[in-house]
Amino acid sequence: MFNHFLRENKISAAILTIIRLYLGYAWFTAGFHKITGGFDASGFLKGAIAKPVMGPDGNMVYGWYVNFLESFALPNIDVFNFIVPWGETLIGLGLMLGCLTTAAMFFGLVMNFSFFLAGTVSHNPTDIFLGFIILTAGYNAGRYGLDRWVVPFIRKTAKTYVGKDKAKAAA
Numbered sequence: 001m002f003n004h005f006l007r008e009n010k011i012s013a014a015i016l017t018i019i020r021l022y023l024g025y026a027w028f029t030a031g032f033h034k035i036t037g038g039f040d041a042s043g044f045l046k047g048a049i050a051k052p053v054m055g056p057d058g059n060m061v062y063g064w065y066v067n068f069l070e071s072f073a074l075p076n077i078d079v080f081n082f083i084v085p086w087g088e089t090l091i092g093l094g095l096m097l098g099c100l101t102t103a104a105m106f107f108g109l110v111m112n113f114s115f116f117l118a119g120t121v122s123h124n125p126t127d128i129f130l131g132f133i134i135l136t137a138g139y140n141a142g143r144y145g146l147d148r149w150v151v152p153f154i155r156k157t158a159k160t161y162v163g164k165d166k167a168k169a170a171a
Contacts, residue, residue, distance in 0.1 A: 006137040013143040019130050020095050020141055026127070027108060028092025034085035041084055042077045045069050048118035065117040087111060095134075098145010105134045105141070 053061045094104030109131045116124045
């Protein structure tokens with residue numbers, strides 16, 4: 001019942017637009033400040049490796065993620081210094097414009113969980129909660145945005161190419 005409300009109702013589309021704009025603005029400004037302010041993630045990653053998230057028993061909770069940061073992210077810091085600010089900016093832009101909203105929110109959640117696993121709590125739990133609402137709503141979250149035109153165009157284009165592939169396979 002709630003899923004139907006989120007995915008079909010025009011009132012929920014309006015509420016989702018407000019949530020989408022809030023999250024989009026937060027993502028966009030965070031990314032834009034990193035792009036214009038000279039972002040370097042190496043200090044954050046070194047801190048996340050040195051002080052990992054610990055459980056009540058004193059053991060590392062996400063040891064596998066610390067290993068990922070140490071063995072992949074830190075050696076490839078230049079890639080992450082590019083991906084993080086531009087990813088945040090593009091996620092914010094997609095959410096604010098309502099363009100490819102579901103994809104933007106999916107990648108926003110991936111980044112939220114990455115920050116969360118690295119030990120940054122801040123507003124990540126709230127963003128994750130709101131992000132899952134947007135993701136669950138799917139197309140309706142971008143109904144009052146560019147998705148109104150972009151998603152049907154993509155569906156029509158994909159259907160055309162699938163039809164051509166089926167015709168080639170049948171021949």
